[in-house]
Amino acid sequence: MQVTETLNEGLKRAYQITVPASELDDKVNEKLKEAQPEVEMKGFRKGKVPMALLKKQFGPRLLGEAMQETVDGAMSKHFEDSGDRPAMQPEVKMTKDDWKEGDDIEVSMSYEALPEIPDLDASSITLEKMVVSPDEEAVDEALKSLADSRKSYETKKGKAKNDDQIVIDFVGSIDGEKFEGGAAEDYPLVLGSKSFIPGFEDQLVGAKAGDELEVKVNFPDDYQAEHLKGKEASFAVTVKEVKKPGETAIDDELAKGFGAESLDALKDQIRERLTAEYSGAARAVMKRALLDQLDEKVSFELPPSLVKAEADQIAHQLWHEDNPDVQGHDHPEIEPTDEHQKLAERRVRLGLLLAELGRKNEISVTDAEMTQAVMNQARQYPGQERQFFEFVQQNAQMRQQLQAPIFEDKVVDYVFELANVTEKPATKAELEAAVEALDTDE
Numbered sequence: 230m231q232v233t234e235t236l237n238e239g240l241k242r243a244y245q246i247t248v249p250a251s252e253l254d255d256k257v258n259e260k261l262k263e264a265q266p267e268v269e270m271k272g273f274r275k276g277k278v279p280m281a282l283l284k285k286q287f288g289p290r291l292l293g294e295a296m297q298e299t300v301d302g303a304m305s306k307h308f309e310d311s312g313d314r315p316a317m318q319p320e321v322k323m324t325k326d327d328w329k330e331g332d333d334i335e336v337s338m339s340y341e342a343l344p345e346i347p348d349l350d351a352s353s354i355t356l357e358k359m360v361v362s363p364d365e366e367a368v369d370e371a372l373k374s375l376a377d378s379r380k381s382y383e384t385k386k387g388k389a390k391n392d393d394q395i396v397i398d399f400v401g402s403i404d405g406e407k408f409e410g411g412a413a414e415d416y417p418l419v420l421g422s423k424s425f426i427p428g429f430e431d432q433l434v435g436a437k438a439g440d441e442l443e444v445k446v447n448f449p450d451d452y453q454a455e456h457l458k459g460k461e462a463s464f465a466v467t468v469k470e471v472k473k474p475g476e477t478a479i480d481d482e483l484a485k486g487f488g489a490e491s492l493d494a495l496k497d498q499i500r501e502r503l504t505a506e507y508s509g510a511a512r513a514v515m516k517r518a519l520l521d522q523l524d525e526k527v528s529f530e531l532p533p534s535l536v537k538a539e540a541d542q543i544a545h546q547l548w549h550e551d552n553p554d555v556q557g558h559d560h561p562e563i564e565p566t567d568e569h570q571k572l573a574e575r576r577v578r579l580g581l582l583l584a585e586l587g588r589k590n591e592i593s594v595t596d597a598e599m600t601q602a603v604m605n606q607a608r609q610y611p612g613q614e615r616q617f618f619e620f621v622q623q624n625a626q627m628r629q630q631l632q633a634p635i636f637e638d639k640v641v642d643y644v645f646e647l648a649n650v651t652e653k654p655a656t657k658a659e660l661e662a663a664v665e666a667l668d669t670d671e
Contacts, residue, residue, distance in 0.1 A: 230303055240341045240532050242313065245324070246303050248296075248334040256295040261287065292330065300336055307338075315340040316532035341532040346585040351647035354522050359511040359655040359663065363503035367657060371499045376479050379486060382417075382472035388435045389471045391421035395433060396470040399444075403462050410454070411462070415469065426462075433466065440468040451553060507660060514663045516641055519648070523582060524575055531577050540565035540573035587640045594635045602631045 230252060236243035261283050269275045319340035382394040389395050394417050401411030420430045428446045436442060444464040448457045481491045489495035544565040603621050607614040621627050
């Protein structure tokens, strides 16, 4: 076997692989000898079929296998010897269109190599970590929210207003025809909750028990039910009861309803939850600051194919966000802009850098971490958790999607440990402003 370099330009590589016909024939004969003891054929005892007959019967199929194995072996040896790591799957093709059995195999292989990534001195990175402690106002706000979730209602006389609950029967129709899912009885609706179609609740403000009303609304153009999008509907509504919100006492009894021993214990739980939320938000802000510094500190040549693939994906995703009505891919070709290209370069650079840091420092995602990630994702599919687990097991791309953010966060935490991190006391408002700023830029 002979491997000849035909291109070495930047990260681009190309090679000509030549496998002599004699080497391929030897591999086929080796496979036949391995199989011969188990082969049964009419007129011969098991294991006694002549090699010439075996070759005639099975040679063509084994020739294809031998060709694939030989080329794969040549590629593996090349990458082992050269130390190259391809950025994407190498392109491999036969160079002789008129190849026939007995000819040497000539194959061209081309790829873009991953670049040499310079070492990172993590101690040169300086970061600030915002530290926010939940104040009593935040605790009281969270406590009120919990109390509101347990809000009770009591019957009132007179007209309904926002925040009141009305109990209604309703039947919806479009062009005089009732539609599926458009009717209910004894439905408790809190006015102002915006839980119904826009405009529905507004028309019930001022209604009294016993009123029979016609409510007309338009289903939004982006409504989830395809057959109702943009349609005008009429609802025959009967108001059966009007209720006003009762006062929910914030006391030990309320706390016990949430599994706490007392109101003070519930407040402690709220403080712990808020502290964890603030810490998570502060980490996200610090991670962005880290990535910004890495993007500035480390520079290396980027594989054009990776950048193009990332830019195409960014442009495609953003186009669909701007055109939510188009669900499939039946749309004009989307050309990435300079902004998409710049963002793609940043993502590829940081992705390669973090991957190299993880590789050099033997950072990996454990089986337990993957299992936890799958379980967390499976909760989004109640009743179908088992099917989701099986889907992930059979889908390498899905496993990679779940694994990638875990790996990235572990590498980021590793750099945090080596960087110079100082804690900076901050207010909740300052933290919220910093988090909002994350959405403005990549």
